[in-house]
Amino acid sequence: MPDLGFEVLLKGKNMARLLGGLGTAMQISMISVAISIFLGIIVGILMAWKNPISRAVTRCYLEIVRIMPQMVLLFLVYFGSTRAFGWNLSGELSAVIVFSFWGTAEMGDLVRGALDSIPAHQYESAWALGLSSGQVYRYIVLPQTVRRLIPLAINLITRMIKTTSLVLMIGVVEVLKVSQQIIEANRMSSPNAAFGVYLVVFLLYFAACWPISLLAGYLEKRWR
Amino acid sequence: MPEEVLAIRHLKKNFGELTVLEDISFSVGEGEVIVIVGPSGCGKSTLLRCINGLEGIQGGEILLRGTPVPKKGKDLTKVRQKIGMVFQNYELFPHLNVLENILLAPMKVQKRTREDVKEEALAMLSRVGLESKAESFPRQLSGGQKQRVAIVRTLCMHPDILLFDEVTAALDPEMVREVLDVILGLAEDGKTMLIVTHEMQFARAVADRVIFLDNARICEEGTPELFFDKPKTERAREFLKTFSFQRKSRKRQEVS
Ligand SMILES: Nc1ncnc2c1ncn2[C@@H]1O[C@H](COP(=O)(O)OP(=O)(O)OP(=O)(O)O)[C@@H](O)[C@H]1O
Ligand SMILES: [Mg+2]
Numbered sequence: 001m002p003d004l005g006f007e008v009l010l011k012g013k014n015m016a017r018l019l020g021g022l023g024t025a026m027q028i029s030m031i032s033v034a035i036s037i038f039l040g041i042i043v044g045i046l047m048a049w050k051n052p053i054s055r056a057v058t059r060c061y062l063e064i065v066r067i068m069p070q071m072v073l074l075f076l077v078y079f080g081s082t083r084a085f086g087w088n089l090s091g092e093l094s095a096v097i098v099f100s101f102w103g104t105a106e107m108g109d110l111v112r113g114a115l116d117s118i119p120a121h122q123y124e125s126a127w128a129l130g131l132s133s134g135q136v137y138r139y140i141v142l143p144q145t146v147r148r149l150i151p152l153a154i155n156l157i158t159r160m161i162k163t164t165s166l167v168l169m170i171g172v173v174e175v176l177k178v179s180q181q182i183i184e185a186n187r188m189s190s191p192n193a194a195f196g197v198y199l200v201v202f203l204l205y206f207a208a209c210w211p212i213s214l215l216a217g218y219l220e221k222r223w224r
Numbered sequence: 225m226p227e228e229v230l231a232i233r234h235l236k237k238n239f240g241e242l243t244v245l246e247d248i249s250f251s252v253g254e255g256e257v258i259v260i261v262g263p264s265g266c267g268k269s270t271l272l273r274c275i276n277g278l279e280g281i282q283g284g285e286i287l288l289r290g291t292p293v294p295k296k297g298k299d300l301t302k303v304r305q306k307i308g309m310v311f312q313n314y315e316l317f318p319h320l321n322v323l324e325n326i327l328l329a330p331m332k333v334q335k336r337t338r339e340d341v342k343e344e345a346l347a348m349l350s351r352v353g354l355e356s357k358a359e360s361f362p363r364q365l366s367g368g369q370k371q372r373v374a375i376v377r378t379l380c381m382h383p384d385i386l387l388f389d390e391v392t393a394a395l396d397p398e399m400v401r402e403v404l405d406v407i408l409g410l411a412e413d414g415k416t417m418l419i420v421t422h423e424m425q426f427a428r429a430v431a432d433r434v435i436f437l438d439n440a441r442i443c444e445e446g447t448p449e450l451f452f453d454k455p456k457t458e459r460a461r462e463f464l465k466t467f468s469f470q471r472k473s474r475k476r477q478e479v480s
Contacts, residue, residue, distance in 0.1 A: 130329055
């Protein structure tokens with residue numbers, strides 16, 4: 001059997017460092033996810049609003065976010081803000097800003113989609129029963145929107161977790177960065193470490209995202 | 225003459241340039257069943273939608289028991305409880321089961337107790353043959369079953385008048401009967417109803433009076449016997465002809 005370089009992980013505190021890196025990545029993604037969901041709901045309602053100005057502004061925002069590679073945004077906020085405004089944002093804070101900026105737009109679009117997907121006759125049959133507009137939202141529109149939204153939102157969360165691996169580019173020490181450090185440090189003693197270490201990283205990401213995906217699938221089936 | 229439940233006077237409705245209803249006047253007495261027929265696009269659905277305020281009107285008035293149907297707001301919400309409407313595409317709420325679909329409005333709008341409405345709902349469900357489906361979700365029901373639930377849901381609000389807009393148009397033929405039977409039963413009970421349908425046999429059986437709408441106007445009005453057997457206007461004759469079939473074309477081909 002070829003040497004896959006797993007042994008480096010058993011050396012010293014390497015495994016613990018790797019998990020610590022995953023912790024950092026999770027922390028950044030969870031904070032960004034929380035902010036994105038909160039702001040995304042507000043932006044989504046603005047997007048669904050039949051007001052041409054709010055539609056145009058939110059549309060622009062979404063397009064910008066979609067066109068810009070997240071890496072460019074990260075560099076812009078982390079390096080650019082130091083240059084332009086003399087701010088000294090930490091890597092973690094920059095990451096949270098960028099991922100929230102991105103996540104809010106994506107979440108907003110999901111909320112808009114879910115709201116738009118409630119057919120007009122759902123509103124009409126509820127009104128015809130004598131429900132007030134407030135009651136229609138509370139008992140008919142909201143529950144249906146949430147059901148459509150949750151599987152999609154969970155999907156977005158897993159995408160956000162995966163994308164946090166980009167933050168190594170601005171010096172945040174998360175899983176991939178730790179891996180690189182471990183691989184570098186053991187270049188001489190175990191030249192194949194790259195495979196073993198990255199495989200473990202893959203498994204760590206899988207372990208973080210798989211349960212979330214499962215939950216999404218389950219809810220989707222249950223709420224169809 | 226029985227008491228007047230609904231009166232429509234010189235109703236006018238347009239969508240932009242398009243005039244959909246022009247000078248429509250008629251009234252519906254207590255316990256009366258009126259069937260509205262007419263070619264596609266003549267404004268039947270729009271007429272029903274105007275009556276419970278889903279569409280604004282451009283002229284005339286709509287009176288429910290003598291008081292005008294308000295344009296919007298709390299007053300409209302109140303009047304809508306008195307006007308039951310069932311649509312073509314069985315609009316049940318997909319996230320609620322059959323019983324919750326029925327209980328929602330009586331409990332939230334009329335503030336009746338759950339036990340009270342539930343008892344009534346179950347009785348009505350069993351009357352339309354669906355007592356075993358109370359816990360089912362709409363997606364688990366056939367079209368005909370959904371439409372019967374929609375009717376029960378409306379009935380539980382105890383409306384003064386029921387509006388039916390082509391409630392069987394979206395159903396497979398074998399399910400049409402079960403729904404029409406329910407409506408015939410309601411007619412037997414003396415419910416006041418305004419029914420739009422393309423089922424002419426049913427119209428003849430259920431109607432006390434038929435209104436024929438064409439080109440945004442009431443073109444003819446009368447008892448079902450008169451309307452179906454001796455239509456007065458050419459337009460009505462043309463319209464009724466579209467419901468009978470002949471095999472002229474094939475014979476002609478064989479001859480030539
Ligand atoms: N929201 C709307 N905006 C503009 N035009 C409309 C709207 N709703 C209906 N119309 C038009 O009004 C006319 C009447 O429509 P309506 O749906 O009342 O016809 P209908 O008699 O119910 O026809 P059908 O038998 O096909 O159901 C049609 O020409 C239709 O295109
Ligand atoms: Mg119609």
